[in-house]
Amino acid sequence: MATLPKFSFGVGDRFTRQGRAQLRAFELLRKDGFAVAPVWNKSFREHGITGTKPESVREEAAAAVRAAGWTDPYFVDADHINLGNVDGFVAASDFFTLDVADYVGKPDPGAAEFARRRAGAGPVKIELPGGLPPLLADRRDVEAAADKFLGAVREAGRIYRRIREAKGHDDFVVEVSMDETDQAQSPTDLYFILAMVAEEKIPAQTIAPKFTGRFNKGVDYVGDLAGFAREFESDVAVAAAAAKAFGLPGNLKLSVHSGSDKFSIYPAIRRACGKFGAGVHVKTAGTTWLEEVGALAAAGGDGLAAARKIYAEAHAHLEELVKPYAAVIDIDPAALPRPEEVAGWSGTRYAVALRHEPGCPDYHPGFRQLIHVGYKIAAGMGGEYLSLLDRYAEAIGEAVTDNLYRRHMRPLFGGE
Numbered sequence: 001m002a003t004l005p006k007f008s009f010g011v012g013d014r015f016t017r018q019g020r021a022q023l024r025a026f027e028l029l030r031k032d033g034f035a036v037a038p039v040w041n042k043s044f045r046e047h048g049i050t051g052t053k054p055e056s057v058r059e060e061a062a063a064a065v066r067a068a069g070w071t072d073p074y075f076v077d078a079d080h081i082n083l084g085n086v087d088g089f090v091a092a093s094d095f096f097t098l099d100v101a102d103y104v105g106k107p108d109p110g111a112a113e114f115a116r117r118r119a120g121a122g123p124v125k126i127e128l129p130g131g132l133p134p135l136l137a138d139r140r141d142v143e144a145a146a147d148k149f150l151g152a153v154r155e156a157g158r159i160y161r162r163i164r165e166a167k168g169h170d171d172f173v174v175e176v177s178m179d180e181t182d183q184a185q186s187p188t189d190l191y192f193i194l195a196m197v198a199e200e201k202i203p204a205q206t207i208a209p210k211f212t213g214r215f216n217k218g219v220d221y222v223g224d225l226a227g228f229a230r231e232f233e234s235d236v237a238v239a240a241a242a243a244k245a246f247g248l249p250g251n252l253k254l255s256v257h258s259g260s261d262k263f264s265i266y267p268a269i270r271r272a273c274g275k276f277g278a279g280v281h282v283k284t285a286g287t288t289w290l291e292e293v294g295a296l297a298a299a300g301g302d303g304l305a306a307a308r309k310i311y312a313e314a315h316a317h318l319e320e321l322v323k324p325y326a327a328v329i330d331i332d333p334a335a336l337p338r339p340e341e342v343a344g345w346s347g348t349r350y351a352v353a354l355r356h357e358p359g360c361p362d363y364h365p366g367f368r369q370l371i372h373v374g375y376k377i378a379a380g381m382g383g384e385y386l387s388l389l390d391r392y393a394e395a396i397g398e399a400v401t402d403n404l405y406r407r408h409m410r411p412l413f414g415g416e
Contacts, residue, residue: 002094004173004251005073006279007413008037011404012079013047014289014375016056017389018065021397022288024256027068034413037157039095041077042281043322044085050379053116054078054092057180063404075173079123079283080180081157090166097208097283101180103152109268111150115143117275118195126191128237130276135188135238138339147191149185153193157200176283179257180327184212189233191242198246206281209235215258218287218372219356222264229268236272253279257329260284261356282412289375290354290368291403295396296388297350304347306381306388311367312339313348314374321373329373331366352407356407371375 003359011022014369019040024206028040040061047053065074078089079098118124119139126135137145137186156176164170176197178185190209197204212231213223221228235254242306243252256262259282273280296303314321315336322329342350353364354371378385389396 001203002075002173002341003036003073003251004075004095004253004281005035006251006253007035008039008075008224008279008281009409009412010039010077010079010281010283012039012041012046012284012288013057013060014050015292015378015386015389016052016060017339017386017393018292018397018400019060020067020290021400022404023064023068024397024401025409027070027133028401028405029409029413030072032410032414034359034409035072036073036409036413037073037094038292039075039077039281039283041079041095041097043079044081046079049376052090052352057062058092070080076285080177081114081159082153083162086159086162087166090163093172096159096163097175097177098156099177099180100152100155100159103155104178104181105148105149106149106151110154111143111146114150114196114199115139118142119194124138126188126238126241128234129240129295130233130237132234132237135191137188137192139273141188142192145189146196147194149178150196153196153200154201157202160200160202167331170203170395173206175208175255176202176204177208177255177257179208179210179215181210184231186212186232187238190235191238194239194242194248195246198242203249205249205251206253206255207239208257209284211235214330215256215262215328216330216369217258217262217325218290219367220358221262222330225264228265229271232265232268233272233275235274236278240278241275251279255281255283257283260287260408263358263407263411264388274294280409287299287356287403287408289378290371291399292389292396293371293378294351294354295399296392297347297354299392299395300347302344303388303392304350305349307350308339308343308345308383309373309381310377311342311371313377313380314370315339317377318370321370321376325373329369331369336366336370337364402404
């Protein structure tokens with residue numbers, strides 16, 4: 001089985017041009033003394049919109065690694081795949097995010113039997129490391145967790161076995177993802193979810209639960225920071241306890257989805273990992289695309305014209321673009337600047353509105369979120385957009401590297 005290092009960080013690239021710039025951020029972090037594995041990720045939906053294939057991500061990653069002389073581990077993630085689309089990812093990927101959120105809440109006939117095995121007649125006392133108080137669960141709690149999650153975990157088992165059979169080996173990383181659901185899983189739920197994962201014989205190295213609060217795309221966390229810190233610490237402890245109790249991989253760790261730009265929770269993640277000696281996987285994606293648009297705007301000329309066009313078209317198709325991301329986007333249409341207003345902005349004004357610099361008075365979260373989901377507009381521009389990426393490659397690359405290294409990696413892994 002492939003082994004995912006203690007710390008890993010997902011980087012997405014809508015248009016497969018920024019692999020080398022992304023890897024530079026990992027090189028800078030390694031020079032600082034922090035080893036973090038890059039995981040290039042792209043979903044089935046993104047491939048469909050941009051016209052790429054899973055092999056495109058593998059080729060981009062391999063080219064970046066060759067150019068850098070990178071010798072540490074790296075991975076290519078089949079992001080949010082399911083049984084209906086996994087086959088197209090098997091050859092190119094060595095990391096699979098099994099998305100079974102759609103199966104959460106679908107009853108499974110084995111729920112009562114699972115509860116009997118795990119709880120018996122009395123309450124279950126779950127001892128946690130780090131001095132945290134134990135969790136207590138009676139049979140009704142266990143059966144309720146099984147009613148809600150057993151069907152999803154069994155679907156994850158089917159996807160895992162499909163991948164293993166197609167590859168003919170298990171030399172890949174598995175993540176089980178349940179984050180795109182309506183309600184957060186409690187630490188007790190997570191413990192029994194991991195028991196289900198073990199019973200399905202899924203060698204999961206990461207688990208992506210739904211945390212409380214909003215994890216909107218490309219903007220900061222919205223919610224109770226102290227509450228998140230307590231929840232995350234409890235979940236880290238539960239993952240460690242469950243791995244030991246159920247024989248799951250010893251490097252099992254939490255995965256934080258839509259983790260890009262969640263600056264306010266990075267300190268809590270870092271503290272919990274330090275307290276328990278735990279790792280973490282943070283999955284991000286769209287910030288690279290946003291850095292492309294911001295750098296094009298700042299370049300002026302045809303770059304700025306393209307950035308204005310992307311916003312105008314995105315504004316005109318707002319409902320269509322937002323719909324697939326409704327659970328992870330919060331945009332007040334009335335608060336968005338009108339396209340004719342943006343048409344009068346300078347490149348600097350556009351870039352500042354888009355760039356997520358906490359405390360900057362001209363930063364506009366709604367504007368940023370609309371551009372985030374507006375990559376479909378750029379994809380429709382075809383060669384026009386791609387040629388701009390090539391023409392302004394140096395400036396874009398610098399922005400991509402700076403964004404990942406300074407805003408994300410140093411605060412998460414470097415303690416700043």
